[in-house]
Amino acid sequence: MIKEIPAVFGSVFAPDMPVAKFSDGKWQETVWQSSNKLELHPACHCLHYGSEIFEGMKAFRHADNSIHIFQLDAGVERMRKSAASLYLPVPDAEQMKNMIIEAVRRGNEFVPDSRGAMYIRPTLLGTEAIVGAAGHPSHEAMLYILVSPVGDYFKQGSQLRIYVETEHQRCAPHMGSIKTGGNYAAALPWTMIAEEKYNAQQVLFCPNGDVQETGASNFILIDGKTLITKPLTSEFLHGITRRSILQVASDNGYAVDERNFTVAEIKEKIQNGAEAILTGTAAVLSPVTVFIIDEQEIKVQKQDEALKLRKFITDIQYGLAEDKHSWLTKVGVFTA
Ligand SMILES: *Cc1c(COP(=O)(O)O)cnc(C)c1O
Secondary structure (H helix, E strand, O other): OOOOOOOOOOOOOOEEEEEEEEEOOOOOOEEEEEOOOOOOOOOEEEHOOOOEEEEOOOOOOEEEEEEEEOOHHHHHHHHHHHHHHHOOOOOOOOHHHHHHHHHHHHHHHHHHEEEEEEEEEEEEEOOOOOOOOOOOOOOEEEEEEEEEEEEEOOOOOOOEEEEEEEOOOOOOOHHHOOHHHHHHHHHHHHHHHHHHHOOOOOEEEOHEEEEOOOOOOOEEEEEEEEEOOOOOOOOOOEEEEHHHHHHHHHOOOOEEOOOEEEEEHHHHHHOOOEEEEEEOOOEEEEEEEEEEEEEEEEEOOOOOOHHHHHHHHHHHHHHOOHHHHHHHEEEOOOOO
16 A cells, blocks of 8 residues: 655556547547557647546445445546536446546556545547638547545634635636636636735636636535535536535534525624635635635634544545445455
8 A cells, every 4th residue: 555645636547548449430449558648649639728527536444455436426427527518428327437446446556545535537539630620619529537545634723714716716617616627727816816926726616706616626604503505506526525514514403594695794794703614625625714705804713613524524435424325335344
């Protein structure tokens, strides 16, 4: 088993990866190849017109050395939706699931023990070699699965400063729920300004005051025992961690209030002792410590509920609490 967890998230990969190509109108058989290079035609569609989508999931090692993928079906379904939205060939669910399970199985030594995980990055590219197709989808595609050992980068007490952006949006509103590379490029200018001007790690996008999400994670306000978060729209990414946290919260007696809310409400509630979290597969759940709203710094006073919620979900992931919603897919037992 991997002894040294990379200091940087997603920078080390298992040596081989499964690849499936879509050509002649159908998905071809999965083949395995080295994960450190990819041969693409320089004219391929994804490099010119952004026909690229990805997913992010994790596999966890339990105390008995069994390895489990968290929310595999949900990730595969979301990727199929993203593909359809970009008119890319939609991956076959069974083939994609098998590719992921086999990537984790073959790469099992890259699943660290408790507190670390294996990050799984399925990627789908439009590969038709045609620069004349700016206004047409790609009829050829390639799906591959990268797996990467990652640590638990969460440190209790560390600062998470959020810049609240009320003018600009993260991406085009009809693209927000698609996990496509162009959306992250679109958010970068505001992220860089927030970093340079306000020393903020993340931007919370709230066009015209409507609280949506940050560049790569969902946002939840915790007011006492109530979780407040935006209801699902096309404008933002429908996080599987968001959904899982709302479920474990409600299992544990919290109320869930999915509704639109404004920056004014964040300000008022945080000043009155509310908490706030960011959610996503990579960090699972990170408590916000400072908001920067209209040049004013507003400190979050505590993280009590955030830390409880974090434990509810990570206990399920590591096999320390009952998986009553069947979120885990067991890949096998791999002795260290
Ligand atoms: C991936 C992502 C999330 C979190 O989704 P999870 O399924 O919880 O990992 C949230 N927002 C954006 C923009 C994302 O790309």
